[in-house]
Amino acid sequence: MTAETRILRLHVNGSDVDVAAPSHWTLLEVVRYRLGLTGTKQGCDKGDCGACTLLVDGRARLSCITLAGDAVGHRVTTIEGLVTKDGLDLLQRTFDEAGALQCGFCQPGMIVAARACLDAKPEATRAEVKEALASNLCRCTGYTKIFEAVEQAVRAGRAAHTNGPASLVGDSAALAGGRR
Amino acid sequence: MLRLEPFAFAKPQTTDEALALLARHGAKAKLIAGGTDLLPNLKHGLYEPEVVIALSDLAELRGVAVNGAGELEIGAMTTLEEVERAALVRARAPGLAQAAAAVAGPTQRTMGTLGGNVCLDTRCVWINQSHFWRQSLGFCLKKDGTVCHVVKGGKSCVAAASNDTATLLVALRARLTIRSAAATREVAIADFYKADGAMNLRLAPDELLTRITVPAPAPQGTWSGYAKLRPRASIDFPRLSVGVAWTTQQDGTFADATVVVSAIAATPRVIAGIGELLRGRRPDDLAALLAAGEKARSVVTPLTNIDGDPQWRRAMVPVFVKRSFLAGARGGA
Numbered sequence: 114m115t116a117e118t119r120i121l122r123l124h125v126n127g128s129d130v131d132v133a134a135p136s137h138w139t140l141l142e143v144v145r146y147r148l149g150l151t152g153t154k155q156g157c158d159k160g161d162c163g164a165c166t167l168l169v170d171g172r173a174r175l176s177c178i179t180l181a182g183d184a185v186g187h188r189v190t191t192i193e194g195l196v197t198k199d200g201l202d203l204l205q206r207t208f209d210e211a212g213a214l215q216c217g218f219c220q221p222g223m224i225v226a227a228r229a230c231l232d233a234k235p236e237a238t239r240a241e242v243k244e245a246l247a248s249n250l251c252r253c254t255g256y257t258k259i260f261e262a263v264e265q266a267v268r269a270g271r272a273a274h275t276n277g278p279a280s281l282v283g284d285s286a287a288l289a290g291g292r293r
Numbered sequence: 294m295l296r297l298e299p300f301a302f303a304k305p306q307t308t309d310e311a312l313a314l315l316a317r318h319g320a321k322a323k324l325i326a327g328g329t330d331l332l333p334n335l336k337h338g339l340y341e342p343e344v345v346i347a348l349s350d351l352a353e354l355r356g357v358a359v360n361g362a363g364e365l366e367i368g369a370m371t372t373l374e375e376v377e378r379a380a381l382v383r384a385r386a387p388g389l390a391q392a393a394a395a396v397a398g399p400t401q402r403t404m405g406t407l408g409g410n411v412c413l414d415t416r417c418v419w420i421n422q423s424h425f426w427r428q429s430l431g432f433c434l435k436k437d438g439t440v441c442h443v444v445k446g447g448k449s450c451v452a453a454a455s456n457d458t459a460t461l462l463v464a465l466r467a468r469l470t471i472r473s474a475a476a477t478r479e480v481a482i483a484d485f486y487k488a489d490g491a492m493n494l495r496l497a498p499d500e501l502l503t504r505i506t507v508p509a510p511a512p513q514g515t516w517s518g519y520a521k522l523r524p525r526a527s528i529d530f531p532r533l534s535v536g537v538a539w540t541t542q543q544d545g546t547f548a549d550a551t552v553v554v555s556a557i558a559a560t561p562r563v564i565a566g567i568g569e570l571l572r573g574r575r576p577d578d579l580a581a582l583l584a585a586g587e588k589a590r591s592v593v594t595p596l597t598n599i600d601g602d603p604q605w606r607r608a609m610v611p612v613f614v615k616r617s618f619l620a621g622a623r624g625g626a
Contacts, residue, residue, distance in 0.1 A: 116299040136302035137345075139332070158295040159333035161528060166400060173400045178332035180325065182302040183347050226400065247527035248398030 121185055125150070126194030132181075140184045141165045141176035144191055152192035152221045156250075163249030166222035167191045173229040173248070192221035195228060204228055204266045211262035215253035223249050227263045235270055237263070295336035295423065301344040308351055308472070312501060316474040318344050320498040325349075326370060327405035329397065330413050338424035339414070339436055354408070354503055357381050363509030363626055369408025369502045373458070374399070376407050386507050387622035388517025388536060392461040395519060398527040408502045411459055411469065411482070415452035415490045415559055416530060417598045419443065435491045443598045452490030453556050453598050459486070460555040461519050461536035462505065463563060470504035473497065479506075486560035490598075493559040510624045511540045513548075516576070518621030520613045522556075522606065531556040532601035535589075535613040537621060539576065547571040552585055552614055557593050564589045582618045586611025 116135040123130050125148060132147045141158075144150045144167065153176060156164030160178040167176050168190035195202035204224050207213075214220045223246060230237055230245035237245065242263045243256075251259060300323075305311040315322055323342035325331050326349070334340060348354065354370035357379040365385050367376060376382055376393040383390045396402055396410060419442040420427070420435045432438025434450045441447030459482065467482045482505075486493050496502070508515075515538060522533035539550035549568040555561040567585050574581035590610040595603040 117301050119302075135299060137297040137299045139297070155294060159336055160329055160401065163398075163400060172403050174404060175329070175400055178328050179404070180302060180328065180332075180345065180347065182304060183325070183328070183349050185304070186350075245399055248400035250528075 119182075121181055123181070123184055123189060124187070125189045126191060134181055136180075136182055138181050139177055140167075140169075140174075140179040140181045140189070143181040144176060144189070150191045150193050154218055154221055156218065156222075161250070162219075163222045163226065163246075164219055166225045166249060168194075168225055168229055171229065171232060173226045175248070190225075192225055195224070202228065203269055204231070204263065207265040207269065208259070208262040211258050211265055213255065213258040213262035215251075215255045219249060219251045219253075223251070223259055227259075227266070231263070231266060231270065235267065235274075237267060239264060242267075295333075297332075297335055298338070298341065300342050302347065303344055304347040304350055306350050308353055308501070308503065309474075311346060311348060311351060312472060312474040312499070314344070314346050315499045315501060318346075322346050322498070324501065326409035327372065327401075329401045329405040330409060333421070334414055337420075337422060337427075339420065348501075359385070360506075365507040365509075367407055367505045367507070369411075369504060370406050371408075373402040373405045373407060373410060376458075377402065385510055385624045385626070386461075386465055386515075386517055387624050388461045388519050388538065388617075388620075389458065389465065389507065391517075391519040391620060392457045392521075392536060395457045395521045395531075397529075401528070407458060407505055410456045411462065411485075411505060412494060412496070412502055413454075413456035413459070415450075415493050416455040417443065417450075417452035417490065418600060419598075420452055443596050449488075450490030451558065451596055451598050452493075453558060453596075454486065454493060454560055455530045455534070455556050455599070457519065457521060457531060457534055460534045460553050460561045461517060461538075462507070463555075463561045464536040464538040464551045464553040465507050465515070465517060466538075466551075467508070468506045469502055470506065471496065471500050472503050473499045473501070475499075483561075483563065488559050490559040510626055513541055513543075514623040514625040515540055516621045516623050518617045518619070520617035520620055522601075522609050522613055524600075530599070532599060533557070533595070533606050533609055533613055534561075535610070535617040536561075537614070537617045539571070539618075539621070541576070542573075546573050546575050547581075550585070552589055552617075554589050554593050554610060554614075556599060557595055562593060564592060576618060576621070579615065582615040583611050585618075586614030589614050 154164035156162040523529035534555040595606040
């Protein structure tokens, strides 16, 4: 059968985009090879490793086993979309601060899955974080620092909630300054 | 990188529209619910559909409710995460919540559906591989070939049912509602499966599973539990899948009990004679539970169709029968 190319109207990282793509392409292929958002990684390419995790309507989703057509009408957020006008997402900063990477290939998927976890459970415990990240493999086995980075984000989030937004800015400045 | 072969894509907005598409395309169509089983299999070239029909917009097939007869009705498109967390499921069929929670990993469960898991394709180490890998071995009985790499000289496919929830749904005697454009039928889940690994579902190409119905708990409660042997606590398919359901007498001893073992053959296997064996014994009587497990072990024969040494998987049958009873919880109205 010949490929059937269609225009898909996707909503990615806050913007509507029209993308011409074959109807058998996955969301991962469209994000990486049409939109150039290469932060989302192509790992096992069959739903086993979590490197391709992004958010659809705020929930973690494996984009390598999601057809792009199935994402029409839903909000897609990639690792790039976690950055706001105020800068990096808190989890991006704590992963940096905690050194929660070795080769780094799993990191975008880990951060995105952790974002979905904390959005649902801002006070997630270590056990809940481990469970939420159980679809994401780190072949460097750097899990301990990854869990610590998420816990650091939980603590920073709690401090911001208690002390107001100003403390989050201060916290983030401290975090950013920590290693630079 | 695993590429998909081209196909057309349709996303119907109503169940009737989906059924009309199925009636038109029949065996040339594949349905996609959560996609967690279909997409890897498509990428391995196990199916060659001309059109893929997405069920994701069919909100009418989502949700958990209790009907007038006190039965649990679960829409086929309800996600495994929703099944796992639904208060109605946890209260009435706790073993089903356990089985749903045991499927793959958390992200797969936000995508995968109960209907998709019930319809999960059978698995085998010789089939769940890339087209290149399978081609290099001359393919096999399940797809494109004429030999079985598991059973020498085998003429029928022995790929294994690997769906966690089906094991428990068979133990609970669930029923399935299946629709086509022409008719609606209901079937006991045990009769939905047939002993053919190549295609173990009794589902016509124009049919769609729309609802799973779990019978009302017995007046004294219906207990259910699930246990799964797998190398990691996440992601993996079962190397052994055990679901149990039982009722009790006034004194708390077993009245009746059902043990179902899966990830062995193409269908979940109901172990005969467990009710007689356990009647009058206590659910915390480990010797009785292990005796039930021994009975199960004596009639199942793990093959080299899925990962894990077959002798070891067989030796683990009594252990996992015991564990599924110990994991059991009371389901009541």
